[in-house]
Amino acid sequence: MEFLVDMTTHVPSGTSPDAVDDIRGLEAKCARELAAAGHLLRLWRPPLAPGQWRTLGLFSAADADRLERDLASMPLRIWRTDTVTPLADHPNDPGNRTSTSPLNEFLATMTITTPVGATTDAISDRETREAGHARELADQGILRRLWKLRTEPGRQRTLGLWAAADEPALSTTFRSLPLYDWMVVTTTPLSAHPSDPLGAH
Template identity: 50%
Template sequence: MQFPVTMTTQVPDGVTEAEVDEVRGREGAHSRELAAAGQLLRLWRPPLEPGEWRTFGLFEANDADQLEEVLSSMPLRIWRHDDVMPLEPHPNDPATATPLDAGATEYFTIFKLTIPEGTPAELVDEKVAGEATATRRLAGEGKLIRLWRRADGDALGLWQADSLDELTTILKSLPLTDWLDTDTIPLTAHPSDPAHAAR
């Protein structure tokens, strides 16, 4: 199973900068070990307020208990709170991995689908089929990287685009766009991201 984890770190008062640097150094080394073991898949930085320290991670584990063992093994966990959202496969997830474009920005999208009451079943089926075709095309064009279904029923997408304007145009082209409430989160590279290191 794959799990996205929001990791929020708050360093207690009185901890020296040297102590923080030492723990961060161990965190980076351990992240490389977890990546080599196939347990840490990706790391990103979301938009942050001044003084905020937060990271998005994508982990692989057999279940929630194994994931907790992995998260507990990370040195920064002594100052960190982790929020976990289990993922399930999405039928429109790209069948093959989409290569990352070093010049593009990655984005998370959270899609909440609301079908208007009274919509004919034939129209729903038509739009759902069109959505599947569109996502396959966008994956082939290198724009859609991954698509999952979250435990709360919403869909989580990972995209790459040259700009937010380009991504907005892409999302508006989706057949289901009129029924989607979409939250878009721009991501920046994390120094310990396994994919970033591979580049």
């Protein structure tokens, strides 16, 4: 099972720079160990406010208890608050594909609301075309991962890891999706993290 973890660190006032550096060094070592064990898949930095420490991590664990043990083993946890989002398999997920592409990465949450009165055939047609287009985008290295999020009746929510030169290019990609006019998209640009298991991308 995979989880997205939003990790926000608050260093206590008065903490010496040397103590911070020591903890960060231990954190990087722990991240390498978790990655080697297959528990930490990716790390990114989202946009940060001044003075903010925040990391997004993609983890793999058998269940929430196993994930909590992994998160608790990380040295920065003494100063950190974690928000965990369970991720479910999506039928259009291209799977774990590594890429050396220089494109920027983005996380995008898509909330799809089926219009009132849409027929079963119309919905099925759109979903079939969406799946086909997702495969094409995955083959182009644009769609990297796709997961289901918790939903409400009549709505689907997905989280996707996407690659594009910039946000306007990504918006153009989204507009090409057959389900686009039924969805609301929220995008988070991602920056490279020094401890990302895939390294620079």
